[in-house]
Structures are given as C-alpha cells and as structure tokens.
Amino acid sequence: MAETIGAADIADNVAYLAYLAAALSAAVAAAALWLLERRRRVRDRRRYRERLAALESTVQAGTARILRRRELTRAILEISTTLLREHSLSIVLDRLLAATLENFGFSAGAFYLRSSPGEHFVRAAIAGLPRSHTEALLGQPVDPMTFDQILSPEFRVRETYYYVPGERAAELGFPVGLRRFPELADVPRSRSGAWQERDVIAFPFFDRHGRITGLLVPDDPVERRFPNDEVIRAIEMFAALASVAVENARLATQRETATRQMAEVLRVSGELLAEERLDDLLLAILRAALRTFDLAGGEIALLDQARDVFVRRAALGRVVSEPIGAEIDPATVQRRLAAERRTAEGYYETSDALTFPFPDAAGRIIGFLAPELPHGSGPIARETARTMQIYANFAGLAVARAEVRGLEIRRLRELEEIAQMKSDFVSTVSHELRTPLTSIKGFISILIHRRGAMSAEQRGEALRIVDSEANRLIRLVDDLLAAARLERGAFHVELRSTPVNAVVQRAVTAVAMEYPARRFVVCPGGDGLASHTDPDHALRIVTNLLTNAAKYSPEGGEIVVNVGGDGDQVTIEVVDAGPGIPRDERERIFERFVRLDDQVRSNAGTGLGLYISRQLAKAVGGTLTLEESGAPGSRFRLTLRAAESGLGS
Numbered sequence: 001m002a003e004t005i006g007a008a009d010i011a012d013n014v015a016y017l018a019y020l021a022a023a024l025s026a027a028v029a030a031a032a033l034w035l036l037e038r039r040r041r042v043r044d045r046r047r048y049r050e051r052l053a054a055l056e057s058t059v060q061a062g063t064a065r066i067l068r069r070r071e072l073t074r075a076i077l078e079i080s081t082t083l084l085r086e087h088s089l090s091i092v093l094d095r096l097l098a099a100t101l102e103n104f105g106f107s108a109g110a111f112y113l114r115s116s117p118g119e120h121f122v123r124a125a126i127a128g129l130p131r132s133h134t135e136a137l138l139g140q141p142v143d144p145m146t147f148d149q150i151l152s153p154e155f156r157v158r159e160t161y162y163y164v165p166g167e168r169a170a171e172l173g174f175p176v177g178l179r180r181f182p183e184l185a186d187v188p189r190s191r192s193g194a195w196q197e198r199d200v201i202a203f204p205f206f207d208r209h210g211r212i213t214g215l216l217v218p219d220d221p222v223e224r225r226f227p228n229d230e231v232i233r234a235i236e237m238f239a240a241l242a243s244v245a246v247e248n249a250r251l252a253t254q255r256e257t258a259t260r261q262m263a264e265v266l267r268v269s270g271e272l273l274a275e276e277r278l279d280d281l282l283l284a285i286l287r288a289a290l291r292t293f294d295l296a297g298g299e300i301a302l303l304d305q306a307r308d309v310f311v312r313r314a315a316l317g318r319v320v321s322e323p324i325g326a327e328i329d330p331a332t333v334q335r336r337l338a339a340e341r342r343t344a345e346g347y348y349e350t351s352d353a354l355t356f357p358f359p360d361a362a363g364r365i366i367g368f369l370a371p372e373l374p375h376g377s378g379p380i381a382r383e384t385a386r387t388m389q390i391y392a393n394f395a396g397l398a399v400a401r402a403e404v405r406g407l408e409i410r411r412l413r414e415l416e417e418i419a420q421m422k423s424d425f426v427s428t429v430s431h432e433l434r435t436p437l438t439s440i441k442g443f444i445s446i447l448i449h450r451r452g453a454m455s456a457e458q459r460g461e462a463l464r465i466v467d468s469e470a471n472r473l474i475r476l477v478d479d480l481l482a483a484a485r486l487e488r489g490a491f492h493v494e495l496r497s498t499p500v501n502a503v504v505q506r507a508v509t510a511v512a513m514e515y516p517a518r519r520f521v522v523c524p525g526g527d528g529l530a531s532h533t534d535p536d537h538a539l540r541i542v543t544n545l546l547t548n549a550a551k552y553s554p555e556g557g558e559i560v561v562n563v564g565g566d567g568d569q570v571t572i573e574v575v576d577a578g579p580g581i582p583r584d585e586r587e588r589i590f591e592r593f594v595r596l597d598d599q600v601r602s603n604a605g606t607g608l609g610l611y612i613s614r615q616l617a618k619a620v621g622g623t624l625t626l627e628e629s630g631a632p633g634s635r636f637r638l639t640l641r642a643a644e645s646g647l648g649s
C-alpha cells in the first residue's frame, strides 16, 4: 500500500502545502508591517528630537538676546542717571564711551565735539589708548578736512550713521587716527563682513537746532567683525545720549556763567551806592565789567556837554597813550557810533571794537563803555552783551547820580548862603535903621530940651541933619519895598523917550550934594541923545551907581560919568578910582544882600542897591554890567535902548 499513492493523499498534501504557503505569507506580511512600523517610530523620534534641539537652541538664542538687551538697557539706564547727576561733561562722555566700547565689543573709540558749526572738532573723550597718548590728544583740535569728508553724502548710510570703507579711507589719505595699533598690523581683514583696518564708522549727534555738534567714533572691534544692524542701532542711541549730555553741560555752563555775572552785577550795584566820587565809581564799574568777562582792558568815556566831545573818564588795561580827561577823537566816536553799526541788542559793533552806549533821560548818548577785545575773539554771546549793557547803564546811573548830587550840593550851598544873607540882612537892616533913627532922635531931643541954648545956626544944622537922616531912612525903606516888589514881579514900568544927559545931570547934582568931598566929571552924550526908557528907573539906577562910587572911593577921588550912544543903544558908564571889585565877586555883587566883607563894616548899605539897579535895567530892556576898568577902581556900565528919534553922540 505504501507503494501506491492514492489521489486522496495527493489532495491532502496539496492542501497542506497551500495552508503552509498561506501561513508563511501571512507571517511575512506581519513581519514586514512590524518592521515598517518600527522604522517610522524611530524616524519620528529622531525628528522629534531634532525639533526639540532646534527649539532649545532658539530658546537659548532668544534668552541670550533678552539677557543682552537687559544688559544694554541697564547700561543705558546707568548712563542716563549719570547724565542727570553728573555736571562734568568730560566725566559723562568718558562713561558713555566706556559703555559703548564694552557693550558693543570695540577696543578703542573717541568723542569729538565742536562748540559751533563752523568750528574745529576737538577730541573730548578717548578710550582704548595708553594714558600718555590720551593725555596728549585730549582737547586737541582735529583736521577739519577729515571730518568734512567723513560727513559727506558719499558715506552717509543714514542720518545718524556714516561709514567709510577702509579702501576709501586709504584713498582719501585719512590720517592714521586713533586706531593705529601696531599689534593689529598682522590681522587679516579681507574677508567680507570682516573689519578692515582703515574702516571708519561715525555716529554724529545734533544740538536742538539740528546742527552736528559731535561725533562718536568707535573703533577696532574685538572680534574684527563689522557690527550688525542691531548693534549699530544701539550705538546710535548712545550717540543720542551723548548729545543730551552735551546740551545739558552747555546749559549748566551758561547757567553758571549767568549766575556768576549776576552776582558780580549785584556786587557792583552795592559799590555804586558806597562810592562817592564819580571817577572812582566809573573806574569800579569798568573794573567789574572787565573782570566779569575776563577781559584785560577797556574804557569809559563821557560826553562833555559844553564842548560836545567825548572825554575818557576811566581806562584800564591797555597802555593808555592819552591820559584820563583826554578828548577822544570825534572821528573815532562817529565811526564807532554810526547808526549802521548798531546791533539789535543796542550796542555798536565795528570790526575792531564793541561800544556800549548809555543815554540820558532824553535818550541822548552821554557816554559809552568800550571793552577791549582780544584779537580774533569772534562775536560775543548775546548774554555777555546784555550784561555788558547793564554795566554801561550803571555808568549812566552813576553820571545821573553825580549830577543829582551836584545839584543837591549847589542847592545846599545856596540855602546856606541865603540863610547867611538873611542873618546879615537882619543885622545890616537893623543897623541901617538904627543909625539914622538914633541920630534923628538925638537931634530932636536937643531941639526940644535945649532949644533956647542953641544959636539959630546950630538949630538949622540940627534940622538939616535930621532931614538928611530921614531921607536915608526913606531910601532904605524904599529899597526894601522895591526889592520886595521886584521879587513879586509887581513893578510898574512906563517907557518913554528920555533925555539921557538930563537924567545924568540930575543924579550927579543930588549925589554931589550928599558927597561934597567927591569930584564928579561928566562927559555928556550928544545933544538930544534920548533913551526909550522909564525916566524914574533910569534916574534911580544912575543915582545908585554914583552913590556907590562916592561911598566906596576915597575922598578927593574923581568920579567920571561917560554918556554915549551908537544908534540903537545908549550907554552910561560910572567910573571911580576906589578899591575896585575882585574878579570873582563881579557877578555876585548884583545879588540881593551881597556886600563885600571889607566894606560891610566901614560903609552903610544893605546890599540891595545893585540888585535893584540890575533888575530895573532889565525891566526897561537894558543891562547893567561891571566892566574891566583897566585901572584900579570900578567901571559900571548901564546900557539902555535908544529912543527912535535919538540922534546918537
């Protein structure tokens, strides 16, 4: 049976094989699936890990950036605080520069500043150089050409950032500035993005008018790489901070200067009150003005009103060729005070001088203060000009004060004189009244009580004396009344054609009677010589002149009266050979109550005669003067208007 294989057996085997094959393929498929699944998982895990790593590094980079930003913010905050606290510009700039270099990885750098747009830049802060170099370079001006080139549109990346590539810097022949360090000589810098040895980046900053006042120039990056944009932006901010510092410092300096100047002005105003003499005061003002502005010399000149020229009254500093009191060349003054030289501030500016005028109350320039400026010092600041003008005005005040004081002193003197005159007057008048009254009273008593014992001749003589003394009293009272009327302006004047020779003759006759021991010589004017005057007043004046001549000249002395006329004037001169009148009393004797000392005691009088005479002469349109006599004695001249029909002499 074994040798025969039945159909059933075959069928069984085939089925079994089929089953096996099926089972096998199922197993293979399952294995393949499992493998596939496993592979996917591995890949996913790897991807996941990769993503995780990427995420991690992103987070790390972000954190670093945040940390860096925090650092920067801290640095900026710190600098800002320094800015607020620290007044010294150089300290602020040093800190700012150090922070810039430290935060952005530069090993050297500098700040350059200039005080105004036209001026040179000066090295204001330097970092990264040996101390000895720094000291030599600080404060030194730099070649302006270089900066003009750096700040040209060619290199302008944007407003706050200029970049000059090394090759261009070399072509332009920029001087080897701060950045040349021997130890960097062999560092290769040709790769793109690398820092070239001569590369320049400059960050300008601006004042409030938008003018460039400074430059921040960092140099020699530690990593020899050109800073990325983020760093550039941050440095720009540091440059902006520097501009704030500079403006701050400028304001502080201005404030300080203004305070110092005001203190000085106040001190001088104190001096103004203390100093008595005008010239001392002007010198003090000039000295203070010059000291306030650190100037070596200058002058103050005042207008001499009488001569209409300016005169030097205070000078300091320069080797003064003309002394104090010297006249200043009018051409110089005219040039300095020419209208077109006037500035908006009110002072005058020429190429070689500044002139600060001061006016009087009416606005006329009565003086000026002219400081001497050092050569090439340029225009002065407006504040300085203003303060200078204050000093000039002080000088104006000083002059006004001196004038007021002068007036006060004169007034005081006048008051003193008037007081003195009044007391003199009282004693003179009492004396003048008493003398004739005593004499009248004496003779009247004698006439009453001893009439019988007197001869007719004696009685006649006594009565003549009484009459004469009574006349003297009447004249005195008359004079007093006349003076009082003249004072009040209540004086009657009646002008008419008056024969002059006749008036003179009447006066001579009257006075000659009173002074029989004097010789009167009359040289009359032409016949018909007439004056348009008040005859009573004319008579009174001539009588008074003749009385004085008789009173004050020695017995036997000749008294000459010259009468003359020249068309519209008539003159009457009374010349005596007496003691004369001292030159400096010539005007004074025409004042009320003035009597010359030596005559007060020896001659009767009130000091009213000449006063009344001159006032009367004026009232009739004439003059009364004391002339140079050419000989001992006095020569009074009365000038009157000629009458229209007058013939002249």
Ligand code: ADP
Pocket (backbone or CB within 6 Å): 548, 549, 552, 553, 576, 578, 579, 580, 581, 589, 594, 595, 596, 597, 599, 600, 604, 605, 606, 607, 608, 609, 610, 611, 634
């Ligand atoms: P009085 O004669 O009353 O003193 P006057 O006013 O007439 O006053 O004169 C003022 C003064 O001037 C006199 O006191 C005298 O000192 C002086 N004086 C006037 N005339 C003469 C003269 N002819 N010679 C000298 N001195 C004179």
